[in-house]
Amino acid sequence: xxxxxxxxxxxxxxxxxxxxxxxxxxxxxxxxxxxxxxxxxxxxxxxxxxxxxxxxxxxxxxxxxxxxxxxxxxxxxxxxxxxxxxxxxxxxxxxxxxxxxxxxxxxxxxxxxxxxxxxxxxxxxxxxxxxxxxxxxxxxxxxxxxxxxxxxxxxxxxxxxxxxxxxxxxxxxxxxxxxxxxxxxxxxxxxxxxxxxxxxxxxxxxx
Amino acid sequence: xxxxxxxxxxxxxxxxxxxxxxxxxxxxxxxxxxxxxxxxxxxxxxxxxxxxxxxxxxxxxxxxxxxxxxxxxxxxxxxxxxxxxxxxxxxxxxxxxxxxxxxxxxxxxxxxxxxxxxxxxxxxxxxxxxxxxxxxxxxxxxxxxxxxxxxxxxxxxxxxxxxxxxxxxxxxxxxxxxxxxxxxxxxxxxxxxxxxxxxxxxxxxxx
Amino acid sequence: xxxxxxxxxxxxxxxxxxxxxxxxxxxxxxxxxxxxxxxxxxxxxxxxxxxxxxxxxxxxxxxxxxxxxxxxxxxxxxxxxxxxxxxxxxxxxxxxxxxxxxxxxxxxxxxxxxxxxxxxxxxxxxxxxxxxxxxxxxxxxxxxxxxxxxxxxxxxxxxxxxxxxxxxxxxxxxxxxxxxxxxxxxxxxxxxxxxxxxxxxxxxxxx
Amino acid sequence: xxxxxxxxxxxxxxxxxxxxxxxxxxxxxxxxxxxxxxxxxxxxxxxxxxxxxxxxxxxxxxxxxxxxxxxxxxxxxxxxxxxxxxxxxxxxxxxxxxxxxxxxxxxxxxxxxxxxxxxxxxxxxxxxxxxxxxxxxxxxxxxxxxxxxxxxxxxxxxxxxxxxxxxxxxxxxxxxxxxxxxxxxxxxxxxxxxxxxxxxxxxxxxx
DNA sequence: TATGAATGAGTATTCATTCAT
DNA sequence: AATGAATGAATACTCATTCAT
Numbered sequence: 016x017x018x019x020x021x022x023x024x025x026x027x028x029x030x031x032x033x034x035x036x037x038x039x040x041x042x043x044x045x046x047x048x049x050x051x052x053x054x055x056x057x058x059x060x061x062x063x064x065x066x067x068x069x070x071x072x073x074x075x076x077x078x079x080x081x082x083x084x085x086x087x088x089x090x091x092x093x094x095x096x097x098x099x100x101x102x103x104x105x106x107x108x109x110x111x112x113x114x115x116x117x118x119x120x121x122x123x124x125x126x127x128x129x130x131x132x133x134x135x136x137x138x139x140x141x142x143x144x145x146x147x148x149x150x151x152x153x154x155x156x157x158x159x160x161x162x163x164x165x166x167x168x169x170x171x172x173x174x175x176x177x178x179x180x181x182x183x184x185x186x187x188x189x190x191x192x193x194x195x196x197x198x199x200x201x202x203x204x205x206x207x208x209x210x211x212x213x214x215x216x217x218x219x220x221x222x
Numbered sequence: 223x224x225x226x227x228x229x230x231x232x233x234x235x236x237x238x239x240x241x242x243x244x245x246x247x248x249x250x251x252x253x254x255x256x257x258x259x260x261x262x263x264x265x266x267x268x269x270x271x272x273x274x275x276x277x278x279x280x281x282x283x284x285x286x287x288x289x290x291x292x293x294x295x296x297x298x299x300x301x302x303x304x305x306x307x308x309x310x311x312x313x314x315x316x317x318x319x320x321x322x323x324x325x326x327x328x329x330x331x332x333x334x335x336x337x338x339x340x341x342x343x344x345x346x347x348x349x350x351x352x353x354x355x356x357x358x359x360x361x362x363x364x365x366x367x368x369x370x371x372x373x374x375x376x377x378x379x380x381x382x383x384x385x386x387x388x389x390x391x392x393x394x395x396x397x398x399x400x401x402x403x404x405x406x407x408x409x410x411x412x413x414x415x416x417x418x419x420x421x422x423x424x425x426x427x428x429x
Numbered sequence: 430x431x432x433x434x435x436x437x438x439x440x441x442x443x444x445x446x447x448x449x450x451x452x453x454x455x456x457x458x459x460x461x462x463x464x465x466x467x468x469x470x471x472x473x474x475x476x477x478x479x480x481x482x483x484x485x486x487x488x489x490x491x492x493x494x495x496x497x498x499x500x501x502x503x504x505x506x507x508x509x510x511x512x513x514x515x516x517x518x519x520x521x522x523x524x525x526x527x528x529x530x531x532x533x534x535x536x537x538x539x540x541x542x543x544x545x546x547x548x549x550x551x552x553x554x555x556x557x558x559x560x561x562x563x564x565x566x567x568x569x570x571x572x573x574x575x576x577x578x579x580x581x582x583x584x585x586x587x588x589x590x591x592x593x594x595x596x597x598x599x600x601x602x603x604x605x606x607x608x609x610x611x612x613x614x615x616x617x618x619x620x621x622x623x624x625x626x627x628x629x630x631x632x633x634x635x636x
Numbered sequence: 637x638x639x640x641x642x643x644x645x646x647x648x649x650x651x652x653x654x655x656x657x658x659x660x661x662x663x664x665x666x667x668x669x670x671x672x673x674x675x676x677x678x679x680x681x682x683x684x685x686x687x688x689x690x691x692x693x694x695x696x697x698x699x700x701x702x703x704x705x706x707x708x709x710x711x712x713x714x715x716x717x718x719x720x721x722x723x724x725x726x727x728x729x730x731x732x733x734x735x736x737x738x739x740x741x742x743x744x745x746x747x748x749x750x751x752x753x754x755x756x757x758x759x760x761x762x763x764x765x766x767x768x769x770x771x772x773x774x775x776x777x778x779x780x781x782x783x784x785x786x787x788x789x790x791x792x793x794x795x796x797x798x799x800x801x802x803x804x805x806x807x808x809x810x811x812x813x814x815x816x817x818x819x820x821x822x823x824x825x826x827x828x829x830x831x832x833x834x835x836x837x838x839x840x841x842x843x
Numbered sequence: 844t845a846t847g848a849a850t851g852a853g854t855a856t857t858c859a860t861t862c863a864t
Numbered sequence: 865a866a867t868g869a870a871t872g873a874a875t876a877c878t879c880a881t882t883c884a885t
Contacts, residue, residue, distance in 0.1 A: 029848065029885095049343045051258065055876065065850045070877065128342055135339050135400065136256045145404065152404065170421040172414060178404040179422055182397055183390030190389060193342065197352065197359065197385040207379060214377040215386055219426045236865070262859060272867040277860070443844070463757045465672065469880065479846040484881070542756055549753050549814065550670045559818065566818065584835040586828060592818040593836055596811060597804030604803055608762060611773065611799040621793060628791040629800055633840045650864095650869065676855065686871045691856065 034072045036062045038086065041079045046125025050080060050133050077140070080129055084143050087123040092150065094119060101154055106222060109158075110213045112151070113184065117209055120188035127189055148185065152177045158220055167221045180216060187212060241279045243269045245293065248286045253332030257287060257340050284347070287336055291350050294330040299357065301326060308361055313429060316365075317420045319358070320391065324416055327395035334396055355392065359384045365427055374428045387423060394419060448486045450476045452500065455493045460539025464494060464547050491554070494543055498557050501537040506564065508533060515568055520636060523572075524627045526565070527598065531623055534602035541603055562599065566591045572634055581635045594630060601626060655693045657683045659707065662700045667746025671701060671754050698761070701750055705764050708744040713771065715740060722775055727843060730779075731834045733772070734805065738830055741809035748810055769806065773798045779841055788842045801840060808833060 040062035044053045055076060059066045073079040094115045100108040120127050134144035155177035162168040168176075191203055247269035251260045262283060266273045280286040301322045307315040327334050341351035362384035369375040375383075398410055454476035458467045469490060473480045487493040508529045514522040534541050548558035569591035576582040582590075605617055661683035665674045676697060680687045694700040715736045721729040741748050755765035776798035783789040789797075812824055 033848075051343060054874095066876090067851060067878080068849055070879095071848070075876080132339050132342050135335055136258055148404070168421075168425075170417065172418050174405050174408075175398075175410060175414060175418045176422055178397070179390050179394045179419060181404075182393040183386050186389040186393040187386045190385070191382075197355070197388075198381050201381075203382060207382060210377065211379050211382045212386060214375075215383055215426045218375075218428055219422045221425055240865080261857090273860090274862080274868065275866055278865070282859075447844080465757055468878090480881090481847065481883080482845055485844070489880075546753055546756050549749055550672060562818070582835075582839075584831060586832055588819050588822075589812075589824060589828060589832045590836055592811070593804050593808045593833060595818075596807040597800050600803040600807040601800045604799070605796075607756065608759075611766065611769070611802075612795050615795075617796060621796060624791065625793055625796045626800060628789075629797055629840045632789075632842055633836045635839055654869075675853095687856085688858080688872060689870055691858095692869070696855080 030072075033062075033064065033068065037064065037069065037072055037079060038082050042083050042086075042123070042125055044125075045080070045083065045129050049125070050076075050129035077133075077137070080126075080133070080140070081143065083123075083126045084130060084147070087119070087126045088143075088147055090123070091115065091119045091147070095150070101158075105158070106217065109216060110209070112154070113212050113216065114205075114209050116151075116184055116188050117205065117212070120185070121192045124192055127185075128193065131189060148181050151184065152181045155180050155220075158222075162220060162222070176219075180219060183215065184212060237279075240269075240271065240275065244271065244276065244279060244286060245289050247271075249290050249293075249330070249332060251332070252287070252290065252336050256332070257283075257336030284340075284344070287333075287340070287347070288350060290330075290333045291337060291354070294326070294333045295350075295354055297330070298322065298326045298354065302357070308365075312365070313424065316423060317416070319361070320419050320423065321412075321416050323358075323391055323395050324412065324419070327392070328399045331399055334392075335400065338396060355385075355388050358391065359388045362387050362427075365429075369427060369429070383426075387426060390422065391419060444486075447476075447478065447482065451478065451483065451486055451493060452496050456497050456500075456537070456539055458539075459494070459497065459543050463539070464490075464543030491547075491551070494540075494547070494554070495557065497537075497540045498544060498561070501533070501540045502557075502561055504537070505529065505533045505561070509564070515572075519572070520631065523568075523630060524623070526568070527626050527630065528619075528623050530565075530598055530602050531619065531626070534599065535606045538606055541599075542607065545603060562592075562595050565598065566595045569594050569634075572636075576634060576636070590633075594633060597629065598626060651693075654683075654685065654689065658685065658690065658693055658700060659703050663704050663707075663744070663746055665746075666701070666704065666750050670746070671697075671750035698754075698758070701747075701754070701761070702764065704744075704747045705751060705768070708740070708747045709764075709768055711744070712736065712740045712768065716771070722779075726779070727838065730775075730837060731830070733775070734833050734837065735826075735830050737772075737805055737809050738813075738826065738833070741806070742813045745813055748806075749814065752810060769802050772805065773802045776801050776841075779843075783841060783843070797840075801837060804836065805833060 037058060041053070041058045044058050044061050048057065053076065055069055056066050058076075058079065059069050069079075073082070096108045096111045096115075100111070130140065130144045130147065134141040152174075156173040159168050159171050159173040159176055162171075163173070187208075190197065191208055244265060248260070248265045251265050251268050255264065260283065262276055263273050265286065266276050276286075280289070303315045303318045303322075307318070337347065337351045337354065341348040359381075363380040366375050366378050366380040366383055369378075370380070394415075397404065398415055451472060455467070455472045458472050458475050462471065467490065469483055470480050472490075472493065473483050483493075487496070510522045510525045510529075514525070544554065544558045544561065548555040566588075570587040573582050573585050573587040573590055576585075577587070601622075604611065605622055658679060662674070662679045665679050665682050669675075669678065674697065676690050677687050679697075679700065680690050690700075694703070717729045717732045717736075721732070751761065751765045751768065755762040773795075777794040780789050780792050780794040780797055783792075784794070808829075811818065812829055
């Protein structure tokens, strides 16, 4: 019986496997130790590799971090509702979108945290962070302009308000997944988190 | 005969002067270089002191950072509207409060940034950060409970929504003062920033 | 029946071709980057080969460098005037010899520079370097002994003076080809370089 | 009895002593291990200091090497005959100068070797090396111009020939002090070395 | 023979902290 | 109280060499 190459695609080159092992390991280490404290050697150890191999695939810690962010970004976008959905079923798409943020921010906790921590210090990372925010911001700004047309939200500047709302969304997703400090460590279930964020957004947009 | 402290306040001890010089210098250096990159030696240089003296007053960088945060915290509270104001003139107090956040976050930019950056990594700093947020959060939660009594905002959990709104407020104050990335470097004047944040809060709280 | 090597020279084995490709590449890389900075990987890249193959032919960088020097040495000797010429046409042979040094030192610049740089540090390379110098030195020493017989150059120790003159010759050939520092980057044409070196040698030997 | 501060000048600051200790140690280590192989840690160990202290005084290995060269350069110039001597007693001054080169090149062997080794690779060091050569070269060039005026050495270009003679002088001083390879390890006494170099220079300049 | 991925020893550099003066 | 010189632990990065394929 021949190898089922159609089903099992040709095995990726060894190099590609190693590269991905390193990215996966980096995600683990960033989540565990935070970007700042993560050492190249730890990432390699987590990947079961010698330190030297790291530099065959990445220039430095920031470089592999960017690769992690790319992965996160693609995953987030793939999971987000399609643009059309925001037209046909606006509130549903916003709720859906909020849900995705909540889930993905938890799933990529270390990456998101690194984006916040490092983006504050490093302009290049800040640019990446902005890219992640940008899609959501555009949707909010578009929605506010629609409301303007309907005579609502006239006091809101579309871009500035969108930035604030996106900030609320992503900051809360980060913050509540990171620590429970704001609620004396009370547990927040997914439903509650999503429902509150959604309601706040709907209220703010007067929808 | 007691020293006439009322008239000629006792000249502060030299030590106290040095301590404050160091704190002031730390604030400058944190603003310029970010907490992470700030070096003890830089703080001392900025204060015009030798490195050795640092350790007479502080244990380490985190220790002097905490002193900066205390200063910020006191200044923020002193400038914020008194609790009573939120009863008698609720919207006015919220607007006033928003203004204060906007101004003080800019004024203490380096400290606030350090609070964000480091609070994400360090639980002790996270606690301080929470303390700064706490006052505002309590006010929002209280307001939401009032709205509940009036049959409004019934979908909002007071504590969770308050956390989200506080996040929006402080994150925006940080973010817009830090970089203009979200708006292609468009300048935001104080009026616009404050007005938009205020409107979003009022809408979200359905006031 | 023997292979007709005279007509169709046996195609060199693949191995030999690879070996020479590597040596040629090494010469290029040594000229470009200097011996110290040349990396095995660079030599292989220049040769269009994988790094692994290097170690099938050479033990290390010094080993391939020695192969380069051998090539240089053979070429230099092949091009130098035959010993007899120094008897029949002494000044002509010295001038000819000077010309050859000048030309070959430029042609094998990277190898010569490596010989200088590394011979100073490494005794084994110093031995090679000496071998390259030796022919020339012997000729000078022989010439001085002849002059002694003619009552000239009595203050010169043949071996020591020969070493000095050989040093002048090779150092100048290296130095003038390497940089123009000594002359504010003035260009030196071949004629001038050779003529001056020749005159200095003739004067020094009182010929 | 008061401290004889007039005789024993005020003790130099501790920092200056440490700096000089490091330079002295570097000279020792460069002589022993060659510039390339010298490690910062070894220099510090030789100076009896911790590694960290190195960077209080120097940026890197090249930086301390430059300090060594400066020391050498000053010492060489201080010991060389004054310019006037070359006018009043030309041959004496040349012999004297040759002697100084011979002595100082031995004394600063590691520095000179580093100048040769590294100057070949590094343009900045090449500049330093040129500075060391420059004085001597100018003297030779001046002398050749004088000879031209007297109808001698007409075949020599002053600058080019001066470069070659300076090369002979310094290269021989280096080479004979470094190894005895050229003479089958025969010992060369100072007299012989100096006499031969002097004679070659005088002959070459037709004096 | 050739490939190129993997290994890991070796070293420069930084900077918080200490301590003699 | 203050100085500033000294300490040394911690870590990123390079590259010769090996080895499975």
